[in-house]
Amino acid sequence: MSATLRILKAGPGASVQDKGRLGFLRFGVTPAGPMDPGAFIAARLAAGDAKGAAIEASLGGLELAAEGGEIGLAIAGGAFDIRLDERALPSACVLRLVPGARLSVRAGSAGAWVYLAPFGRLDLPFVLGSYATHARSGLGGVDGRMLRAGDALKIVDPRPAPVEPMAILAPWIGERPAKSRVMLGPQQDYFSPEAIETFLTARWRLSERSDRMAYRLEGPLLQHLKGHDIVSDGVAFGAIQTPGDGAPLVLMADRQPTGGYPKIANVIGADLSALAQMRAGDLLEFASVSWEQAVAARRARARAIAAGVALEPLLRKEFSPEFLLERNLVGGVIDGRKT
Amino acid sequence: MAPSRLRAARMTPPPYESPRYLDAGEAALSVEFGDSVDPEINACVLTLDAALREAKLPGVEELVPTYRSLMIHYEPLTILRADLVKVLNSLVLQGASAFTPKARWRVPCCYDPALAEDIIEAARILGMSPDQLSALHANGCYRAYMYGFAPGWCYLGGLPESLALPRRASPRGATPPGAVLIGGGLSLISANPMPTGWYVIGRTPERMFALEREPPLLIEPGDDVCFEPVDHEMFFALEARAARGEIVALREALP
Structure with missing residues (x-):
C-alpha cells in the first residue's frame, strides 16, 4: 500500500532531511541533516517513528497534495502559517491529507524552518546510510537536489493519522534563550582578550547572506591576533569561524567536516535549534558557558525529548456556515406555543 | 614507510x-x-x-x-x-610516532597535458619541463593525511619539495573528474569537479567517490599512496573499466 505526496509549489530551501549523514565525515562528506534538530525530532516523534525522514521547508513555503490515498503528516518548526485548504492550523500539528485537499505552508510570524514528517516511510534511496539532502555535493533526498514543484514523494507503509487535526505539544519547540550560549574555543587564542570581549558583548545581526551552510553575523569585526589562516582541523555544528574579513559565521547543517579559519567559539547543542530558527535581521547575543553547563542544558533537552510529544484536540476558533449547519444548532429550540 | x-x-x-x-x-x-x-x-x-x-x-x-x-x-x-x-x-x-600504514595504493595517473590541464603552467612556475614535473610527482611516496573540502577529496603529504608551489591567488574553474593536483606543498586526489586554487597536474581514471560502487570511498586516511603513470590511451581504457564499477587502483595490504 502506498500513496504519493505531490509537491504543488516549493519555494527555495525545501529539501528532504533525516538526522544526517553520519559516519563519513572522515571522507569529506558533509553531514547535512535538519537545521533545527529539535523541531525535526518533534515532527518525527509525532509521526510515530523517530528514525525516519521529513521534508524541511523554509521561508519560501510549500504546497502539497496527496495522491492515490490519504497521507498523515506531522508538522513542527517555526511559527509557520499552516493551512489545510482554507482551515488555519497550529504551527505544530498532525493532520490527515486526503486526495483533493491542499496543504499550504507559508512563512508565519517567526521562525525559518519547518518539518513535515509523513506517517510512513519516504521511498527514497538510502545514500551512505542517509536520506539527507546535500545539494552542493548532489547527495541524498530526491536526486541529490532541493525539492521543486511537480516532485512526487512516494510514502510506503503508511500509518493512519488522527481523523481530525491535532496540535503537537513539545515543550522544547520554540524555546528561545535570551542569549545563545557558547563554549569558547577551539581557537580562542587566535583572538585578543578584547576581541573575545567584543564577541561576547556585541549585539549581532543575522545577515541576509545566510543559508544551510552558514549563518553570517553582522556587527563589529573581530581582529585576529595571529592571522586568519590555521592549518585545517575538524568543524562541529555551531562552530563560529572568523575568516580574514573579521565577520564571524556560524557553521550550520551543511558545513564541511573540516575547515581552515580560526573558530572563536561553538554554540552549544541545546541552543542550535533556536539559532537556526532566527531570520535575517534578527539580533542575537552570545554568553560563554562551561562544558558542565552545556552538558546540563543538553541533558535537560534530551530528557524533554525522551518524554515525547503529546497530541491535543483543537479548539475551533473559526466557524464556517457549513460547519454550523452540520452541528444542527437549532435542534434544541423549544416551541413556546406549546408551553 | x-x-x-x-x-x-x-x-x-x-x-x-x-x-x-x-x-x-x-x-x-x-x-x-x-x-x-x-x-x-x-x-x-x-x-x-x-x-x-x-x-x-x-x-x-x-x-x-x-x-x-x-x-x-x-x-x-x-x-x-x-x-x-x-x-x-x-x-x-602508547607511542605516537610509530604509525604504520595498513595499505599502499597504486593509483593510475595520466600526466598528458591534454588531460593534465595545468601541468604546463605549473611546470613553468616551478622552472622545469612538464616531463620533469610528472617524473618527480610519479616518483614521490605519499600518505593520505586527510579528506576535506568535498566528498572523496584526499589530501596527500609527501610531495617532493621541488614541487612545492603556492596556491593560486584566485581559484581556477571546476576541476575535471579525478583531477590530481598540487598546491601549497601538498598533493591532492580529487573526486567530483569543484573550483580550486590548486594546479591540475594529472588525472586518475579511478573514482575516489562512487556511490554505486562498494565501497564508495577507497583510500583510508593513513594509507600510503603512489602514482603509476599511464598514457592517454590507457587512461581512457581504465576510465571505461572504472565506469563499469571496477576498482582500477591497486590496494596492497602492508604487513
Whole structure:
C-alpha cells in the first residue's frame, strides 16, 4: 500500500532531511541533516517513528497534495502559517491529507524552518546510510537536489493519522534563550582578550547572506591576533569561524567536516535549534558557558525529548456556515406555543 | 614507510610535547598535536585515530583526522569528557610516532597535458619541463593525511619539495573528474569537479567517490599512496573499466 505526496509549489530551501549523514565525515562528506534538530525530532516523534525522514521547508513555503490515498503528516518548526485548504492550523500539528485537499505552508510570524514528517516511510534511496539532502555535493533526498514543484514523494507503509487535526505539544519547540550560549574555543587564542570581549558583548545581526551552510553575523569585526589562516582541523555544528574579513559565521547543517579559519567559539547543542530558527535581521547575543553547563542544558533537552510529544484536540476558533449547519444548532429550540 | 623518510629536513615545528585537548562545543573534542602540516604531527593524529577506532568506546561517534589534529565527535551524555581524556592520554602514551600504514595504493595517473590541464603552467612556475614535473610527482611516496573540502577529496603529504608551489591567488574553474593536483606543498586526489586554487597536474581514471560502487570511498586516511603513470590511451581504457564499477587502483595490504 502506498500513496504519493505531490509537491504543488516549493519555494527555495525545501529539501528532504533525516538526522544526517553520519559516519563519513572522515571522507569529506558533509553531514547535512535538519537545521533545527529539535523541531525535526518533534515532527518525527509525532509521526510515530523517530528514525525516519521529513521534508524541511523554509521561508519560501510549500504546497502539497496527496495522491492515490490519504497521507498523515506531522508538522513542527517555526511559527509557520499552516493551512489545510482554507482551515488555519497550529504551527505544530498532525493532520490527515486526503486526495483533493491542499496543504499550504507559508512563512508565519517567526521562525525559518519547518518539518513535515509523513506517517510512513519516504521511498527514497538510502545514500551512505542517509536520506539527507546535500545539494552542493548532489547527495541524498530526491536526486541529490532541493525539492521543486511537480516532485512526487512516494510514502510506503503508511500509518493512519488522527481523523481530525491535532496540535503537537513539545515543550522544547520554540524555546528561545535570551542569549545563545557558547563554549569558547577551539581557537580562542587566535583572538585578543578584547576581541573575545567584543564577541561576547556585541549585539549581532543575522545577515541576509545566510543559508544551510552558514549563518553570517553582522556587527563589529573581530581582529585576529595571529592571522586568519590555521592549518585545517575538524568543524562541529555551531562552530563560529572568523575568516580574514573579521565577520564571524556560524557553521550550520551543511558545513564541511573540516575547515581552515580560526573558530572563536561553538554554540552549544541545546541552543542550535533556536539559532537556526532566527531570520535575517534578527539580533542575537552570545554568553560563554562551561562544558558542565552545556552538558546540563543538553541533558535537560534530551530528557524533554525522551518524554515525547503529546497530541491535543483543537479548539475551533473559526466557524464556517457549513460547519454550523452540520452541528444542527437549532435542534434544541423549544416551541413556546406549546408551553 | 617511517614518517622520518617523508621529510628531508625539518621545515616545520615539531609536534607539541603533549597534545592539546580543545573543546569544539560540548560534543566534540579536537586533539591537537601541532600547528603545521608535518609528517610527524600527522603520524600522531593517525596513530590515535587507529587506536580509537580499535577501542570502539561507547559514546564516541565519529573521528575526523586532519593534518594536525583528530576531531572526536562524541555524545557527552554517554561518555564524560574527563573519561574520554583519560583514555586518550593512555593511548597517546602508547607511542605516537610509530604509525604504520595498513595499505599502499597504486593509483593510475595520466600526466598528458591534454588531460593534465595545468601541468604546463605549473611546470613553468616551478622552472622545469612538464616531463620533469610528472617524473618527480610519479616518483614521490605519499600518505593520505586527510579528506576535506568535498566528498572523496584526499589530501596527500609527501610531495617532493621541488614541487612545492603556492596556491593560486584566485581559484581556477571546476576541476575535471579525478583531477590530481598540487598546491601549497601538498598533493591532492580529487573526486567530483569543484573550483580550486590548486594546479591540475594529472588525472586518475579511478573514482575516489562512487556511490554505486562498494565501497564508495577507497583510500583510508593513513594509507600510503603512489602514482603509476599511464598514457592517454590507457587512461581512457581504465576510465571505461572504472565506469563499469571496477576498482582500477591497486590496494596492497602492508604487513
